[in-house]
Amino acid sequence: MNLALISLLLTVGAAHAQPGTDQKPLMAEDVFKNVQVLRGIPVNQFMETMGFFSAALGYNCTNCHGDEVLGNWARYADDVPIKRTARRMIQMVNTLNKGEFGGRRAVTCYSCHRGSGSPKVVPSLAEQYGEPPPDDPNEVEIARRAPATPTADDILNRYIQALGGAQRLAALTTFAAKGTAEGFDTYHGKVAMELFAKAPGQRALIVHTQNGDGATICDGRTAWITGPDRPLPVLQLAPGGDLDGARLDAQLAFPGNIRQALTQWRAGFPAATIDDREFQVIQGTAGNSRVKLFFDKESGLLARQVRYENTVVGLVPAQVDYSDYREVAGVKIPFQWVVTWTDGRSTFRFTEVQPNVAVDPAKFSKPAAPAAR
């Protein structure tokens, strides 16, 4: 391993050694058998780097690791040739960034691969003269001569009004909901889901998959992910993007507090278009993660959240799309949300939401390992 990578990893490791978590988060090499390059990073962030690789090359896990890994986590340790190539590529990228770009992460896997295993070498005339692909709304950036209005505050005020107003929002302090979930974890079938939330920042999402229960739990400070077919039965999220995201999702269940949930608010983005609708975009920061929020220009409601987790190989995007707002206790709640990240997409729908019910505090504490069905 070259020195630049070692020092980069050490810096990241140190940045994550913050006080305030229940346990020291497990590092990749504590859990996995054959980690040679991506050492010294927490397990959840290591898995995010795998997601980054998959997204950058347009690969599934099995394209690099082989079909033997299906249902068998131990086999991910096998050094198959493509995995070895990928390891060399990590080192190449590092050498490039160190040698040519002053250590800045100017080049990532995505710079060359663009969603393919074999980067293109010949410019395409068809692309040059053809219809350009549509803009990715997630890529909007603050305009250089940003207009002074609307400010982030204006947009947030309008959002809070659209939801039912600050007073009604403040009166909603818990809810318990039932519904359905479908996605990669459920083999794209619809399964039952439950969600419990308590203001300002506790949330428990439980998905009853065909193979057992999966859950994402946030107690306001710490968060855990459990589920069948995971590298660890109960994974405590280390400080960093995943934890910032889990905490933000919990806080956004009670958006009356949205101003405090994020810091460093910024406005001045051009309007973004998604499916022919226009959106106002503002940006905030959750922990260390940059978050963009997209508000429907017509209704003022939040339609999308995009956040970027920093990993040693690049920023990993994740997106949540909210829709089907319905009124519960005078407050509009999105009855559907779709989570899209590098490893998959899941759709969640509420069928019933009970406002202001007592929720057992145990629901938000560290979960037990799931029992396989």
Ligand code: HEC
């Ligand atoms: C582009 C190739 C590539 C893709 C795609 C990829 N990986 Fe990896 N994976 C690697 C490399 C390289 C390593 C070894 C890293 C090291 O040595 O530091 C690795 C290591 C691992 C390990 C550690 C195994 C052990 O015990 O040492 C696990 C677990 C893993 N990958 C899971 C996944 C999962 C799950 C996915 C899909 C979401 C995935 N990988 C996608 C290249 C890939």
Ligand code: HEC
């Ligand atoms: C500077 C450009 C560049 C960057 C950056 C880059 N690659 Fe590559 N990669 C290539 C080229 C070119 C090939 C194909 C080589 C060939 O045709 O034999 C390749 C091939 C691969 C392959 C083999 C694909 C296969 O199916 O055989 C893997 C895996 C891979 N890269 C992973 C990565 C990962 C992971 C990263 C980021 C850490 C990365 N690459 C960054 C240029 C790049």
